[in-house]
Amino acid sequence: MKPHKLLLAVIFLFTTAIHSQDGINVIPQPTKVEMGTGAYFLEGDVKLIAISSVKSEADYLASVLEKGFGKKPDIQQRGAGIALKIIPDLKDKLGEEGYTLTIKKNGVTIAAGNQTGIFYGIQSFRQLLPPNFEFKPQTDDIEIPAVKIADNPRFPWRSFHLDESRHFKGMKEVKKLLDQMALLKMNKFHWHLTDDQGWRIEIKKYPLLTEIGSKRKDTQISRNSDQFTGEPHSGFYTQEEIKEIIEYAKKRHITIVPEIEMPGHAMAAVAAYPWLGSLGTTKEVATIFGKMDDSFNISDPKVINFLKNVLDEVMALFPGEVIHIGGDEVNFEPWKNSESIQAFMKKEGLKSPVDLQIYFTNQISNYVDKAGKRMMGWNEIMGDDIHKEHGADIGEVEQKLAESAIVHFWKGELDLINNAVEEGYDVVNSNHWDTYLDYTYERIPLSRSYSFNPIPEGLDEKYHSKILGFGTQMWSEYIPTVAQMDQQIFPRLAAYAEVGWTSLSEKDFERFENSLIILKERWNLAGINYHEATE
Structure with a gap:
């Protein structure tokens, strides 16, 4: 593992933000990642914006946010915050399970052609939060870097x-x-x-x-x-x-x-x-x-x-x-x-x-x-x-x-x-x-x-x-x-x-090991007894 990547991964364990020219720590590695400028600050009173067809996914995300902030966010059909959007055209572009995740200074949008894609976008969003978010009460706003992800799986x-x-x-x-x-x-x-x-x-x-x-x-x-x-x-x-x-x-x-x-x-x-x-x-x-x-x-x-x-x-x-x-x-x-x-x-x-x-x-x-x-x-x-x-x-x-x-x-x-x-x-x-x-x-x-x-x-x-x-x-x-x-x-x-x-073109074992450091922190907090594997 390159020293600078290891350092970035370790720093992330003790802060709430990712600032990496090498991208983000999400497993599995998304298809396309474009880092932006600035960051979004996730607050405890954040609103979820979702129509009824994605209520199950909105409830799931609300339960995740409740674990960190101690209260379940409101789910409404309009407003600013974290938006879950069904865009039918995305099914043609990204398939049945693809999604986009866009994080800007003024909000977060997870979009997909159907509910499955929305759910997978939520999983990537979860991995951008601090590893302890779902296990320990958060006292500060969470800083998440601006990023745009377009993602879909290699195999069904x-x-x-x-x-x-x-x-x-x-x-x-x-x-x-x-x-x-x-x-x-x-x-x-x-x-x-x-x-x-x-x-x-x-x-x-x-x-x-x-x-x-x-x-x-x-x-x-x-x-x-x-x-x-x-x-x-x-x-x-x-x-x-x-x-x-x-x-x-x-x-x-x-x-x-x-x-x-x-x-x-x-x-x-x-x-x-x-x-x-x-x-x-x-x-x-x-x-x-x-x-x-x-x-x-x-x-x-x-x-x-x-x-x-x-x-x-x-x-x-x-x-x-x-x-x-x-x-x-x-x-x-x-x-x-x-x-x-x-x-x-x-x-x-x-x-x-x-x-x-x-x-x-x-x-x-x-x-x-x-x-x-x-x-x-x-x-x-x-x-x-x-x-x-x-x-x-x-x-x-x-x-x-x-x-x-x-x-x-x-x-x-x-x-x-x-x-x-x-x-x-x-x-x-x-x-x-x-x-x-x-x-x-x-x-x-x-x-x-x-x-x-x-x-x-x-x-x-x-x-x-x-x-x-x-x-x-x-x-x-x-x-x-x-x-x-x-x-x-x-x-x-x-x-x-x-x-x-x-995809094969995006696979990189060194990058994977870097992201795995953060995932292991989640497993530690969840009480999962993982093996300290070597290559």
Whole structure:
């Protein structure tokens, strides 16, 4: 880091103004920043100017200002102060999520083509306030430098994934993470709610999924270990709690993408209803981690009906367009050894277990399509042998994934992404070597997180639009506590925010580190236990 940039960042921590020829400290870095002359003085009696269509965003900003000044500002339709303006033409210029933020001596204007852009403009404005503004009463006016920002994201899909199946964290922590996502303009919360080690979502038609499937009697301590905690683990969300979290996310312009694993990673469900399984031997929720033996018996119409009924309740709860079904790490051996499954495959002309999985996945994809949504799954849903486990007996895969499916790439050669987009699929790139937050900082240092490019090198430009964006994943098998989880997430979450938002031409790791100093001060005050990462 250059000494003068470090000095400026440190000075900012002890003053209320930014005076920097290098610009402003906002993460993710905006598309275009023009520094002006002079400053705006934010006072405790400031007025918010907003029409009714942006009332939610105005209320949000009012609550931010109340934290610093101790009183909520008035919201009115005319006057001077901080103006929130919908300008339809800006949607054409800056897209669905773009905004402008203009700060002059006589006031502040946040403008956008819709409410989402207004909200993101507010997030940039928040980062121009002192780091302690929302945590400590302000006794003086706040001096904010004159600036004009025109900003819009690089990708429409900027996702953070939380695995709560392995270790349940609860509503308070989810809301905290949603708050941090909002500040960093991340717009998809990928919520991993079911797996072998726990079923975390209430399904009213099948109460045993949570009565039995949400509880395990013990937990493996580390990978390939024969040591266990010796303590039970449990927890789930009622549908009312999920509705509350959905509404909380909605006010922060975050869409929740629920993940209901199928056909593998199913042992918690099978423990609750053993007739769902392929083995007929699963009686308990898994206490160890990894690739499990059992999976749904997808040759049984009753099992398909069960999964559709579950999806009906999930799709009724979550208003977002996308439903994630997992689809990864299916153990094919039980299918190969099952007479009923082999008979079903013969009847349907399916030559391999891979064909059977794609056949099933397409059934689910078509069902989700009919509900007006889209199915998404990890890239095994295409039938590629990413684990090098298929063997010679699999042969050539004949089934083809439904065209509407979104492919979530996590493992395999990058050529698989090229193949997917060339075949017409939309792709979200979450290459595990670059995006998995459970990996150590030695494996994925902050600089590597920051440098990740969701568009693979060499991909023909005509396919770039097929890369919707990226996701960063917090897997929780061996990360049981919130303190441990926060260490893995922060500060890398801020780096991934720039991966999704900031154009390549504006990315600068040195500048990012400078801005991160101020963001860390906010995290200190918020009690977030971040890792003191090195490059």
